[in-house]
Amino acid sequence: MIAVSGLRCRYGEFEAVRGIDFEVGPGELFALLGTNGAGKTTTMETVEGHRRPAAGSVRVFGRDPWQDRAQVRGRVGIMLQRSGFAGDLTVAETVGLWRSMVRRPAPADQALELLDLARRRDVAVKQLSGGEQRRLDLVLAVLGRPELLFLDEPTTGLDPESRRATWEVVRGLLAEGTSVLLTTHYLEEAERLAHRLAIMHDGRIAVSGSLVDVLASEQARIDFVLDRPVELPRLTGEVRGADGRVRVRTRELQRDLHVLLDWAGDNGVRLSGLRARHASLDDIFHSVREGVR
């Protein structure tokens, strides 16, 4: 559905996207994560056909979204970061107007029910809360039953309940075969929805792959506190510590934990506050931001 190769984007002299590659397959949700200013929105806008790449190639349904805009547009749905509604129109009028502009519009009532906006149909758009406007954005983006949906921070500003409702709608669309390119600052959102993801930093992709592969690419963690100075057993992982606090980074979590617990048991050593866990997306994001990856 999307194939991006060697993509570079510039604003004047400044290169915001510095050679990235990724693909999105049918029925797949690909999440673009990244630090502020990493280049996610620029990438999204270029794949949508709003910007011309400085270099590299972008294909959507096998076509150039900039040059073949007319053929690509009717098959995609776009939810931008900021909505451009006419505030005086009611919700129902806005949906009606939008329906007249898309090729295969879904029934208006069905669209409004999708995100619980039917009871707000006669309210002027400018009187909707920020969260309701965001939900209306999504309703409009999926009104033309798109094959490919672009979601740029779709749940920013939503309360937890509305966020979950949005995730349900997105899951439903995926189950029907829609492909999705998502940008988000909520790592939990990516963990719950993404089949594959990439983390961008300074215009480049620092890490990408399936969630399982990305999580496995970072070392697991064991942390504890020793109440007296002792020499630790030999572990495969890297051991660091100060003031009795010990931090182990390991690719052999089960083995190192086993060795550590056996040693502590045999020697009567107390491992206070012992924690052992695989890396989280948050840990990986932190490593990317710190430039470790």
Ligand SMILES: Nc1ncnc2c1ncn2[C@@H]1O[C@H](COP(=O)(O)OP(=O)(O)OP(=O)(O)O)[C@@H](O)[C@H]1O
């Ligand atoms: N119109 C513009 N003119 C000049 N520079 C721009 C323009 N738009 C974005 N940039 C710069 O390009 C870089 C990438 O911006 P972009 O909005 O794509 O990042 P982002 O990853 O979406 O960031 P955020 O998470 O903060 O929304 C940033 O350094 C930004 O300041």
